[in-house]
Amino acid sequence: MNGGIGMELLTVKNLKKIxxxxxxxxxxxxxxxxxxxxxxxxxxxxMGESGAGKTTLLNLIATLDKPTSGEILLRGKSLLSMDESQxxxxxxxxxxxVFQDFNLLDTFSLKDNILLPLVLSDVKxxxxxxxxxxxxxxxxxxxxxxxxxxEVSGGEKQRAAVARAIITNPELLLADEPTGALDSKSSNELxxxxxxxxxxxxxxLMVTHSVIAASHATRVLFIKDGEIFHQIYRGNxxxxxxxxxxxxxxxxLASGGKSYE
Amino acid sequence: MNRNLYSKLARxxxxxxxxxxxxxxxxxxxxxxxxxxLLTIANRTKEADFLGDKVMTDVLTFGVIVxxxxxxxxIFYTNSFLLKRRTKELGLYSVLGMEKRHISRVTAYEILxxxxxxxxxxxxxxxxxxxxxxxxxxxxxxxxxxxxxxISLHSIIATIVLFILIFFTVIFFNAIRIHKLNPxxxxxxxxxxxxxxxxxxxxxxxxxxxxxxGYYLALTIENxxxxxxxxxxxxxxxxxxxxxxxxxGSIIFLKILRRNKRFYYQKNHFISVSNMIYRMKQNAVGLAxxxxxxxxxxxxxxxxxxxxxxxxxxxxxxxxxxxxxTFAFNVDDEKEYEIEEIVFEKKMDNNIKIENIVSYYNLNIxxxxxxxxxxxxYTGNVSDDNIYYLKLxxxxxxxxxxxxxxxxxxxxxxxxxxKNYNYNDIVVLxxxxxxxxxxxxxxxxxxxxxxxxxxxxxDMVEIEKIMxxxxxxxxxxxxxxxxxxYGFDIKGDYEDKVNFVKDLKSQFKTSIEGFELIEDRYTxxxxxxxxxxxxxxxxxxxxxxxxxxxxxxxxxxxxTEGYDDRERFVILQKxxxxxxxxxxxxxxxxxxxxxxxxITAIIHIMFAFPLVRKIxxxxxxxxxxxxxxxxxxxxxxxxIGYGIVYxxxxxxxxxxxx
Numbered sequence: 001m002n003g004g005i006g007m008e009l010l011t012v013k014n015l016k017k018i019x020x021x022x023x024x025x026x027x028x029x030x031x032x033x034x035x036x037x038x039x040x041x042x043x044x045x046x047m048g049e050s051g052a053g054k055t056t057l058l059n060l061i062a063t064l065d066k067p068t069s070g071e072i073l074l075r076g077k078s079l080l081s082m083d084e085s086q087x088x089x090x091x092x093x094x095x096x097x098v099f100q101d102f103n104l105l106d107t108f109s110l111k112d113n114i115l116l117p118l119v120l121s122d123v124k125x126x127x128x129x130x131x132x133x134x135x136x137x138x139x140x141x142x143x144x145x146x147x148x149x150x151e152v153s154g155g156e157k158q159r160a161a162v163a164r165a166i167i168t169n170p171e172l173l174l175a176d177e178p179t180g181a182l183d184s185k186s187s188n189e190l191x192x193x194x195x196x197x198x199x200x201x202x203x204x205l206m207v208t209h210s211v212i213a214a215s216h217a218t219r220v221l222f223i224k225d226g227e228i229f230h231q232i233y234r235g236n237x238x239x240x241x242x243x244x245x246x247x248x249x250x251x252x253l254a255s256g257g258k259s260y261e
Numbered sequence: 262m263n264r265n266l267y268s269k270l271a272r273x274x275x276x277x278x279x280x281x282x283x284x285x286x287x288x289x290x291x292x293x294x295x296x297x298x299l300l301t302i303a304n305r306t307k308e309a310d311f312l313g314d315k316v317m318t319d320v321l322t323f324g325v326i327v328x329x330x331x332x333x334x335x336i337f338y339t340n341s342f343l344l345k346r347r348t349k350e351l352g353l354y355s356v357l358g359m360e361k362r363h364i365s366r367v368t369a370y371e372i373l374x375x376x377x378x379x380x381x382x383x384x385x386x387x388x389x390x391x392x393x394x395x396x397x398x399x400x401x402x403x404x405x406x407x408x409x410x411x412i413s414l415h416s417i418i419a420t421i422v423l424f425i426l427i428f429f430t431v432i433f434f435n436a437i438r439i440h441k442l443n444p445x446x447x448x449x450x451x452x453x454x455x456x457x458x459x460x461x462x463x464x465x466x467x468x469x470x471x472x473x474x475g476y477y478l479a480l481t482i483e484n485x486x487x488x489x490x491x492x493x494x495x496x497x498x499x500x501x502x503x504x505x506x507x508x509x510g511s512i513i514f515l516k517i518l519r520r521n522k523r524f525y526y527q528k529n530h531f532i533s534v535s536n537m538i539y540r541m542k543q544n545a546v547g548l549a550x551x552x553x554x555x556x557x558x559x560x561x562x563x564x565x566x567x568x569x570x571x572x573x574x575x576x577x578x579x580x581x582x583x584x585x586x587t588f589a590f591n592v593d594d595e596k597e598y599e600i601e602e603i604v605f606e607k608k609m610d611n612n613i614k615i616e617n618i619v620s621y622y623n624l625n626i627x628x629x630x631x632x633x634x635x636x637x638x639y640t641g642n643v644s645d646d647n648i649y650y651l652k653l654x655x656x657x658x659x660x661x662x663x664x665x666x667x668x669x670x671x672x673x674x675x676x677x678x679x680k681n682y683n684y685n686d687i688v689v690l691x692x693x694x695x696x697x698x699x700x701x702x703x704x705x706x707x708x709x710x711x712x713x714x715x716x717x718x719x720d721m722v723e724i725e726k727i728m729x730x731x732x733x734x735x736x737x738x739x740x741x742x743x744x745x746x747y748g749f750d751i752k753g754d755y756e757d758k759v760n761f762v763k764d765l766k767s768q769f770k771t772s773i774e775g776f777e778l779i780e781d782r783y784t785x786x787x788x789x790x791x792x793x794x795x796x797x798x799x800x801x802x803x804x805x806x807x808x809x810x811x812x813x814x815x816x817x818x819x820x821t822e823g824y825d826d827r828e829r830f831v832i833l834q835k836x837x838x839x840x841x842x843x844x845x846x847x848x849x850x851x852x853x854x855x856x857x858x859x860i861t862a863i864i865h866i867m868f869a870f871p872l873v874r875k876i877x878x879x880x881x882x883x884x885x886x887x888x889x890x891x892x893x894x895x896x897x898x899x900x901i902g903y904g905i906v907y908x909x910x911x912x913x914x915x916x917x918x919x
Contacts, residue, residue: 064835085839092837103832107535115526117837125526148457164836 007075009203010038010061010172015070017056017226030056032226034070038172038205043198045217046207047246049254053226054207058176061205062095063087074171092117096165096173100180102157104149110160111145117168135163139193155186162193166202173197175206179213191216211250215243224253267363271370280913281346284816285339286375288809292332293383293424295802298391299325301416302398309408317402317791324799328806333427335810338550340431342817344368344438351439365436372435376428380421387420388412401569401794458542460516461509468510472502479872484646486711488875495872499865500553507549511541532833532846533853540822540854547818548858551811555862556869558807559899563866563892564873565800568793570891571882575789576782578881581707582619582748583782584762589742590775592622592721600747603768611761614752619705621658624724624743626651626690626731633684635714637734649712651689653724659717662705667717673697675717679709689716690730692723705748710878744777758783808899812906815855819910822851823917830918847918851911859903863896 015034018027031053038044048054059065061072063079072079074094082090097103104113111132118128136142139159144152152160158178165173175194179187187210195216198204206217214220216239222230230249234242275282303321306314354364395410475498482491515538519525525534541548568575590596597620608615628637630649656669667675672693676682677700686695694716703715718724724743731741751758762781769776826847833843874888882888 062835085841088834088837088839088842091835095837097835099835103835105535105829105832107539107829112531112535116531119526119528119531120837120842122528125522128526150456 007040008037009040009042009075010205011071011073011076012036012057012061013071013073015057015060015072016068017053017060017065018068029226031060031067034223034226034228036221036228036231038203040171040203041198041201043194043204043216043218044206044221045214045219046205046221046223047209047211047214047250048223048229049209052223054209054223055176057223058174058205058207061172062097062174063091089121092121093168094171096168096170098158098161098165098173098175098178100177102149102154102161102181104157104161104164106149109146109148110141110152110156113149113160114145114163114167116164121168131167132163135167138196139163153186154182155189158182158186158190159193162190162197166197171203173202173204175204175208177208177210178206179208179210187212211243211246214246215239217242220246220249222249222253229253267366268370268374270367271374274367274371275375278347278350280820281343281817282371282375284813285343286379288339288813289336289376289379290383290386291809292335292806293380293420294387294390295806296325296328296332296423297384297387297416297420298394299328299799299802300419301387301391301410301413302395304413304416305395305408305410314791316788317795320792320795320799324795324802327799328802329423331803331806332424333430335806336427337431337434339810339813339817340372340435342814344435346817346821348442351442361440361442365439368435368439369432372428372432376424376431380424380428383424384417384420398794398798401798402790403794458512458538460513462513464505464509465513468502468505468508470502471498472506475499475502476868479868482872482875484644484712484875486879488872489879492872492876495869499556499868503552503861503865504546504549507541507552508545511545512538515541529846533850536829536850537853540850543821544818544854547814548854551814552858552861552865554807554811555858555899555903556865558804558811559862559866559892559895560869560873561800561807562804562899563888563895564877565793565797566895567877567888567891568880568882569797571884571887572786572789572793574884574887575793575881576786578708578883580780580782580785581705582617583750583758584765584779585746585748585781586765586769586779587777588745588747588769588773588775589777590745591725591743593745596773596775597745600769600773603772604747604749604765607761607764607768608751610764611757612753613757613761615749616752618747618749619662620745620747621654621662621705622721622724622743622745623658624653624728624731624741626653626727626741628690630712630714633686634688635690637690637731646712649714650709652706652713652715653718653727654715655721655724656717656719659703663703667698669697669717669719671719673719675700677701677703677713677715677717679713682714687714687716689727690734692727692730694718708883710881710883745775755783808902811903815906816910816913818855819851819914820917822854823914827918848911851914855907856903859900863900866892866896 012034015031017031018029020027034053034057046054046057056065060067061079063082066080079087079090091097104110105116108116114132114136115128118131132145133142136145139162141156141159141163144156144160149157149160158181162178178194179190182190191213194204194206198218204217206213208214218234220232220234220242221228222232230253232242232245232249237245299321303318303325306318306321351364351368354367355361359367392410395408399408475495478491478495478498482488515534518530518534519538524530586600588596588600604615607613626637627648627650628635629639629643629647630636631647635649635651656667656675659675660666669675672695674687674694674696675698676687676696682699684696686693688694700715700717706715721743728741728743735741751761753761758781762779762784766779769779830843830847833846834840838846870889870892874885877883877888
């Protein structure tokens with residue numbers, strides 16, 4: 001376990017989400033009862049099959065959706081008591097997002113895409129530039145800043161998206177299948193970036209079904225049928241070893257086996 | 262079997278794409294019905310026999326041609342929007358294994374169904390409303406509304422033929438366009454992201470020059486005769502300028518804004534400026550079209566309404582008295598007496614009362630004004646601005662008609678001009694006169710739209726002197742004559758007045774030597790009503806057609822934008838913009854985009870105003886206040902209508918975005 005001395009950053013308690021279909025007919029249980037917490041400085045991966053409720057969980061934490069019942073606390077503060085405009089500025093200031101399909105605006109250059117959250121928070125232009133350069137260099141996109149999203153590769157787009165997510169110095173970086181649309185080389189580069197960010201203290205919560213992606217995490221949570229089913233700590237394991245451990249767990253999960261650890 | 266499949270697919274496509282198809286069908290129905298109505302009415306007036314029917318038939322026939330032409334353009338244009346909206350769907354068909362000719366066939370069926378429907382319903386609507394519109398027309402023309410209008414088989418057939426032709430051309434061009442499409446581009450095209458538009462400085466500068474010179478022309482043309490030609494040049498310049506500035510000027514402007522970092526990196530400007538750059542790229546031509554169509558609607562309606570409403574003013578300008586007769590003879594008491602006799606006799610015959618008699622001798626010549634000198638040698642700088650129409654009237658006649666008692670010595674004159682004349686003397690064909698006084702107005706002369714100088718001279722001797730000089734100097738095979746003008750107002754029944762003028766005319770012709778012409782407001786009024794009433798009528802049709810197309814373009818733009826913006830809306834929210842903020846940002850953008858054309862149109866109209874006023878003056882409408890208020894009302898009504906359309910389409914837009 002990386003650190004283990006960190007404060008509790010995010011706490012999820014008895015989280016439940018039921019979707020009602022549009023015409024009020026049938027109900028779908030996306031999350032039945034989820035409990036977990038993340039400490040500062042952790043890199044947590046949430047794994048599960050399609051439809052297991054991973055994205056629902058992430059959307060709830062990202063405050064893009066509201067749970068049916070349960071609680072989400074960031075540093076002990078409930079996210080559910082905020083109204084829409086408070087939530088928007090909360091998202092901007094405390095959370096960073098990386099999405100599978102990048103979600104860059106094609107009307108902005110990479111630079112403007114990265115600066116977007118700062119502009120929304122009324123930061124002075126000088127301050128923006130001061131923050132931009134080190135991050136761009138760290139992510140290797142300082143030469144691409146004036147290009148537009150359609151002019152760069154998927155990996156470069158995703159790095160720009162990461163830059164956008166961390167330029168506000170968020171307490172928690174949320175990533176939804178960040179490698180999903182990337183080739184294996186770009187995926188590895190991105191995961192290395194995530195590991196480095198984590199080494200320098202960035203807390204990350206990543207949803208993925210890629211075992212390779214998950215093997216970069218310090219802890220892996222498995223979600224099945226709307227519940228946290230199992231978790232693995234990295235401990236002193238190498239990426240390779242963690243990879244094998246995750247694979248084994250997934251096989252077990254798929255065959256309906258029980259948790260053994 | 263196969264055919265059934267195509268037609269079934271086509272029908273379900275129309276229903277499924279009803280958001281785009283129904284407005285298209287609706288506008289087609291309106292176009293068809295308007296064409297049918299106008300054609301039927303034009304044919305009816307051709308057969309009819311009433312005062313002014315000839316002029317009216319001419320104007321209406323012209324209107325039919327114009328409406329037919331625009332129907333073609335508009336259906337074509339809206340169809341291209343329709344096809345563009347659906348490229349993705351068509352791409353999907355092609356991926357699912359349909360060949361291009363199959364896709365063409367499906368869209369052909371779609372056009373076929375929608376056009377057959379439009380033609381049928383359009384004609385029915387036309388038949389229903391043509392009676393109403395005909396009554397409106399007769400009312401405008403102040404004619405007996407009992408003239409009936411029947412269903413015209415000829416018009417129905419002509420309408421069907423025209424629109425089948427139009428729709429077949431549309432089908433043909435759709436097939437070509439589909440053939441050119443690449444299926445992969447169709448599907449991925451939307452996702453690839455649009456290239457950022459380049460700043461085209463040359464086009465931007467040309468746009469400014471073109472628009473600027475158009476405006477300059479409109480503002481500086483003094484001469485109304487020139488105004489007519491210059492108006493068309495100005496219209497073309499302004500149209501080109503509008504297109505250029507919308508397409509490239511807007512992008513240059515926005516990029517300059519973007520370069521200003523302090524300005525650009527602010528919450529309110531950041532998103533709107535960058536989005537506007539793309540919106541302008543996609544919409545510039547459409548918006549320029551809206552701006553120009555709106556300008557056209559405003560111009561057509563404000564002028565035709567003004568002419569129609571200002572009819573009495575026009576008649577008063579053109580004809581100083583109800584009846585005006587002109588004769589060519591020098592002072593001749595016997596003839597004067599004879600004219601009075603004839604008028605007296607005919608007025609008794611026709612039960613007419615006569616008042617406000619005006620009679621005077623005068624000489625009309627024209628020449629160029631150089632400094633204080635009127636010359637007839639057209640050497641040197643001759644332009645419409647220095648050609649002057651000179652009228653000489655003896656003092657005695659002037660005093661009698663004006664009810665004044667001026668006195669003049671030899672070599673003295675009184676001067677009136679509708680332009681500024683700043684000298685104390687005037688030389689007419691070498692004869693020098695001192696100006697004893699300048700007249701503010703002359704009560705018994707109609708206003709002239711040309712450069713005019715009226716000189717009141719001491720006696721007929723002076724006039725004869727000038728006439729002799731003029732006839733020596735003239736280059737044309739034409740003799741200058743002294744005229745005798747005789748005018749008066751009449752009272753009585755309409756029929757009596759018309760008969761009176763007819764009688765008078767034939768009697769003058771036979772018994773007065775030197776009779777030139779007689780004009781009266783009564784027979785000409787009907788001619789004027791026919792012309793301006795029909796023009797107004799066509800103005801309504803054309804205005805409606807333009808408005809519908811404008812609305813349709815706005816509507817399609819809103820839908821397209823809606824689908825484009827939906828994704829941006831979602832991303833912005835994820836990045837930390839609240840729903841309210843996003844809504845505000847998008848609202849200010851569409852407000853700007855959709856009111857830009859309206860504002861442009863209003864600016865165009867404001868610049869066109871002085872020039873159009875002069876053209877109207879050429880048509881004898883000199884009542885500026887009337888034209889100004891009509892224009893203001895037309896703009897107001899149009900702006901309100903535009904606002905309503907915006908509100909309605911914005912609703913559709915928000916429905917898509919949310």
